[in-house]
Amino acid sequence: MENKYHHQTLMNCDKTTATKISDPYGAVISPIYQNSLFTFENWEAIETAFNDKINNAIYTRGKNPTVALVEEKIATLAHGEKAKLLASGMAAVSAGMLHFLSANDHIITLNNIYGPSISLINDFLIPKMNIEVSYVSGTDIDEIAAKIKPNTKLIYLESPSSVVFSLQDLAKISALAKQHDIATAIDNTWATPLFQKPLNLGIDLEIHSCSKYLGGHSDIVSGILIGSEKLINAIHVREYELLGAKMAPMEAWFLLRSLRTLDLRMERHQKSALKIAQFLERHPKVAKVNYPGLTSFPQYKLAKQQMSGFSGLMSFQLKTTDLTQIKTFFNGLNLFQIGVSWGGHESLIYAPAISGLKEQNPEQFKKMAISLNDMRISIGLENVEDLIADLTESLALI
Numbered sequence: 563m564e565n566k567y568h569h570q571t572l573m574n575c576d577k578t579t580a581t582k583i584s585d586p587y588g589a590v591i592s593p594i595y596q597n598s599l600f601t602f603e604n605w606e607a608i609e610t611a612f613n614d615k616i617n618n619a620i621y622t623r624g625k626n627p628t629v630a631l632v633e634e635k636i637a638t639l640a641h642g643e644k645a646k647l648l649a650s651g652m653a654a655v656s657a658g659m660l661h662f663l664s665a666n667d668h669i670i671t672l673n674n675i676y677g678p679s680i681s682l683i684n685d686f687l688i689p690k691m692n693i694e695v696s697y698v699s700g701t702d703i704d705e706i707a708a709k710i711k712p713n714t715k716l717i718y719l720e721s722p723s724s725v726v727f728s729l730q731d732l733a734k735i736s737a738l739a740k741q742h743d744i745a746t747a748i749d750n751t752w753a754t755p756l757f758q759k760p761l762n763l764g765i766d767l768e769i770h771s772c773s774k775y776l777g778g779h780s781d782i783v784s785g786i787l788i789g790s791e792k793l794i795n796a797i798h799v800r801e802y803e804l805l806g807a808k809m810a811p812m813e814a815w816f817l818l819r820s821l822r823t824l825d826l827r828m829e830r831h832q833k834s835a836l837k838i839a840q841f842l843e844r845h846p847k848v849a850k851v852n853y854p855g856l857t858s859f860p861q862y863k864l865a866k867q868q869m870s871g872f873s874g875l876m877s878f879q880l881k882t883t884d885l886t887q888i889k890t891f892f893n894g895l896n897l898f899q900i901g902v903s904w905g906g907h908e909s910l911i912y913a914p915a916i917s918g919l920k921e922q923n924p925e926q927f928k929k930m931a932i933s934l935n936d937m938r939i940s941i942g943l944e945n946v947e948d949l950i951a952d953l954t955e956s957l958a959l960i
């Protein structure tokens with residue numbers, strides 16, 4: 563989407579968007595259209611609206627002006643033509659996969675995509691639609707090329723991936739996919755549309771959980787799909803409207819508020835995360851740190867090539883494999899709260915094996931290469947020295 567303004571201006575001045583919300587009182591903040599339907603003067607007016615039902619506000623499950631304003635801002639930020647907000651990140655992931663896949667098709671994806679995205683394939687698409695799947699590491703283009711079959715319809719990526727944060731070469735994979743007429747989609751939640759622009763690298767569909775950095779305050783759950791106008795319109799009339807996981811206007815308005823500070827928050831997350839990753843890397847009780855912003859990260863060169871910044875989520879492996887010791891460290895933290903999500907203002911710790919062991923079958927869990935001593939931390943906006951002191955004290959307990 564063409565826009566002459568810098569993203570900081572776009573996020574903070576609603577006059578820069580084509581979608582305008584007029585308010586008779588001149589409210590400085592775009593108001594919330596908290597209504598389910600829109601009324602019309604007469605037969606002709608409502609009939610005209612139906613001539614372009616995607617772009618006219620008729621019913622909030624179709625189009626709502628508050629939601630549309632936020633969609634336009636995020637689409638512009640991602641260099642996409644159009645975006646569609648949905649009720650959750652998983653609503654976006656499932657709408658995206660269902661759009662490209664029909665019964666008996668084949669999908670290529672990674673061993674380390676977000677756990678419920680794996681479950682969507684293994685526990686829903688395979689038993690209900692007889693979908694075939696090939697799981698790959700994602701770091702080797704030849705491995706992906708070797709998996710392509712006549713019925714391959716989608717290469718589904720997540721870069722950096724969940725827990726281990728390994729990268730895929732987006733430009734190379736999208737070029738390969740185009741040669742074979744295969745669609746590409748990426749879960750770009752980790753990097754945000756600020757730090758990574760997959761559509762510029764040829765990826766067809768960009769997916770985010772807005773429950774993380776885009777929301778940023780741990781108070782909303784939502785997701786977004788971004789791509790060409792043609793693709794997003796096609797998803798709009800099928801997987802979006804018919805499956806019905808629409809975005810609530812109030813949630814969209816919270817997201818609008820969050821976008822004002824996305825740039826500022828990401829700067830702080832990035833700065834603090836790098837400091838903490840470097841601290842952990844040097845710590846004698848830590849075996850390994852997975853953070854693409856570290857110069858020691860095996861794919862650092864690729865990370866610098868395809869991302870313009872790094873967010874605040876990382877994992878590290880404790881040297882100890884003793885569960886009592888692991889729990890002592892985990893429970894000993896004070897500022898880092900224990901919880902599953904990430905990308906908010908608060909720092910969090912989680913051990914992905916807790917749910918991974920329960921949600922995945924043993925074979926799939928083994929492929930994910932996650933152990934009980936792998937700790938995932940989300941670095942919030944607190945003072946970084948306080949966070950380092952918290953980690954230092956808890957590591958001293960083991």
Ligand SMILES: Cc1ncc(COP(=O)(O)O)c(C=O)c1O
Nearest residue numbers: 650651652676749751771773784
């Ligand atoms: C990488 C990734 N993608 C998608 C999701 C799903 O998003 P939501 O929780 O908004 O449904 C998550 C949630 O943790 C995630 O971490």
